[in-house]
Amino acid sequence: MQALELLHDQIRQCRRCEEDGFPIAPPPLVWGQAPAPFLLIGQAPGLSDWRGDRMYLGPAARKLIGWLCEAGFTEGDIGTTIYMTALTKCFPGRLPGKSTDRAPSPKERANCRHWLDAQWRLVSPRVVILFGKMSIDTFLPRMPLEEAVGRMFEKGGLTYIPLPHSSGASTWLNDPAHRRLLADAIQRIREAREKIAPPPPILGE
Ligand code: SF4
Numbered sequence: 001m002q003a004l005e006l007l008h009d010q011i012r013q014c015r016r017c018e019e020d021g022f023p024i025a026p027p028p029l030v031w032g033q034a035p036a037p038f039l040l041i042g043q044a045p046g047l048s049d050w051r052g053d054r055m056y057l058g059p060a061a062r063k064l065i066g067w068l069c070e071a072g073f074t075e076g077d078i079g080t081t082i083y084m085t086a087l088t089k090c091f092p093g094r095l096p097g098k099s100t101d102r103a104p105s106p107k108e109r110a111n112c113r114h115w116l117d118a119q120w121r122l123v124s125p126r127v128v129i130l131f132g133k134m135s136i137d138t139f140l141p142r143m144p145l146e147e148a149v150g151r152m153f154e155k156g157g158l159t160y161i162p163l164p165h166s167s168g169a170s171t172w173l174n175d176p177a178h179r180r181l182l183a184d185a186i187q188r189i190r191e192a193r194e195k196i197a198p199p200p201p202i203l204g205e
Contacts, residue, residue, distance in 0.1 A: 004034045016111045024090040031055040032083030037196045039125035042086040043134045044104045050091035063166035071189035083123040088112040100169045127192045132165035150184030161188050
């Protein structure tokens with residue numbers, strides 16, 4: 001069995017947070033091939049992911065994939081050129097009495113970190129896309145979203161590109177200035193993609 005397949009199998013069997021008493025909904029979800037030049041890290045799977053047994057299936061994911069396609073990726077690149085994962089691999093459930101998802105607690109994130117590290121080692125990315133504030137805060141110094149989105153950060157030989165969360169629950173993108181920052185972030189991803197896989201030269205007529 002290949003190393004990534006084996007890792008995915010091990011992750012799918014994990015019930016650590018359930019055993020710790022968190023109201024999560026297993027099984028853990030994984031999606032991607034390794035190695036891959038891009039690694040995308042979100043917060044946690046959502047309800048649609050849990051129902052569909054795969055990450056990045058819900059409306060927020062459709063929006064995210066639209067942004068990645070604006071940056072020049074094809075839908076076929078998602079899960080191949082870009083390994084798709086999250087800080088935690090299990091759907092954390094809904095907030096009591098609400099239709100919004102519960103954010104994974106620090107303990108759940110700590111429980112799941114070794115799985116993320118193992119994925120990271122096998123994926124061996126050159127560019128890490130941080131999707132959402134929780135993911136950005138995990139890997140970059142704390143700063144307001146306005147200071148992070150639209151920029152590229154170099155750290156430890158890797159390029160980090162922050163994206164805001166695309167969830168309908170977030171109002172951040174209602175501000176036109178923030179939408180301009182998102183356009184800058186998409187441009188940063190496009191530049192990183194072209195650097196790794198330069199576009200074919202335009203031939204003279
Ligand atoms: S969130 Fe991660 S650590 Fe917690 S049970 Fe799921 S796979 Fe295991």
